[in-house]
Amino acid sequence: MDSFGREVDYLRISITDRCNERCLYCLPENYQNWLPRGEVLAYEELLASVRAATTQGFKRFRVTGGEPLIRPGVVNFIRDLAATPGVESVMLSTNGTRLPELAWPLYEAGLRRVNISLDALDPAIYRGITQGDVRPVLEGIRRVKAIGYDSVKLNTVLMRGRNDGEIFRLLDFAAEHDIAIRFIELMPVSLTEMLSEKNFFPVTELLARLQREDELEPLTDALGFGPAQYYRLKKRGVTVGLIGALSNLHFCERCNKMRLTCDGKLRPCLGNHLETDLLPALRPQIDPQALAELFRQTLVVKPSEHLFRQNYQPQRVMTAIGG
Numbered sequence: 016m017d018s019f020g021r022e023v024d025y026l027r028i029s030i031t032d033r034c035n036e037r038c039l040y041c042l043p044e045n046y047q048n049w050l051p052r053g054e055v056l057a058y059e060e061l062l063a064s065v066r067a068a069t070t071q072g073f074k075r076f077r078v079t080g081g082e083p084l085i086r087p088g089v090v091n092f093i094r095d096l097a098a099t100p101g102v103e104s105v106m107l108s109t110n111g112t113r114l115p116e117l118a119w120p121l122y123e124a125g126l127r128r129v130n131i132s133l134d135a136l137d138p139a140i141y142r143g144i145t146q147g148d149v150r151p152v153l154e155g156i157r158r159v160k161a162i163g164y165d166s167v168k169l170n171t172v173l174m175r176g177r178n179d180g181e182i183f184r185l186l187d188f189a190a191e192h193d194i195a196i197r198f199i200e201l202m203p204v205s206l207t208e209m210l211s212e213k214n215f216f217p218v219t220e221l222l223a224r225l226q227r228e229d230e231l232e233p234l235t236d237a238l239g240f241g242p243a244q245y246y247r248l249k250k251r252g253v254t255v256g257l258i259g260a261l262s263n264l265h266f267c268e269r270c271n272k273m274r275l276t277c278d279g280k281l282r283p284c285l286g287n288h289l290e291t292d293l294l295p296a297l298r299p300q301i302d303p304q305a306l307a308e309l310f311r312q313t314l315v316v317k318p319s320e321h322l323f324r325q326n327y328q329p330q331r332v333m334t335a336i337g338g
């Protein structure tokens with residue numbers, strides 16, 4: 016429980032800042048400032064942090080990045096994470112490019128919940144946003160559905176003039192594959208050109224468009240553990256989630272999350288520069304008690320609200336923080 020009575024039990028863990036795609040909204044153009052490998056936490060240090068988190072009530076853990084599936088050893092890490100006492104749910108956020116070969120090994124390691132970024136279906140639009148190839152991502156989505164993961168969701172970051180023309184195709188694709196899809200407003204979390212007023216597409220505008228095109232039923236039962244507002248589009252037969260960090264004024268009220276950056280900083284809020292450095296409790300030796308105390312202290316200072324509406328200026332790239 017944090018100082019505002021919120022049940023904070025969800026930790027997002029970035030296991031690498033590196034990515035095999037270069038999304039317009041995520042990385043600055045020609046970005047090369049990757050962290051030296053030695054600065055990225057070893058799996059053993061990540062697992063020690065997870066154990067410390069469980070002593071403070073954390074139960075759900077999402078593995079993210081950068082692109083988590085490009086880090087060697089990720090399957091065994093997921094296996095160890097899933098086997099850690101106190102860990103009730105292990106989730107993954109991925110761009111899906113490596114799912115064709117990893118969907119089964121990950122399932123076998125204990126992963127059951129996966130969110131896949133899909134910003135467009137049209138190959139040229141997809142490439143324009145990510146600089147990557149959409150085909151392996153679509154293959155990966157088919158693979159996780161065929162295996163029967165408990166939860167598969169698509170994440171689409173909305174950008175005016177880039178992928179707003181893809182919205183209904185994406186909804187049809189999600190309906191066809193029986194997958195929930197979430198649309199995410201651009202957030203000022205990285206240092207890129209894309210983050211301008213001109214590209215911002217509010218989820219309130221999307222909601223109005225959906226209301227014109229379909230019959231919406233608000234879903235009150237939470238789907239997953241995050242901040243999305245969910246609706247069932249009755250005509251299309253698909254569940255859609257709207258994540259509006261800027262336009263939803265109640266966005267932080269039920270925030271249940273903290274984030275561990277891949278270089279060992281614990282962030283109680285994505286839209287705030289507060290960070291607790293875990294390294295003194297991890298190196299040269301792991302000190303489980305000191306680590307648990309750092310988690311406790313960070314929970315106490317978790318802010319009531321993000322600063323995105325107060326001209327928040329990001330200082331780190333998103334990939335190190337992990338979305």
Ligand code: SAM
Pocket residue numbers: 034040041079080081082083108109110111130131132170171172199200201202203204205333334337338
């Ligand atoms: N590579 C993985 C993936 O694609 O899910 C994990 C990391 S990625 C940074 C996590 C999520 O953050 C993705 O859904 C991505 O689209 C989203 N994201 C990144 N930058 C964003 C921004 N400026 N605004 C909104 N969402 C963003």
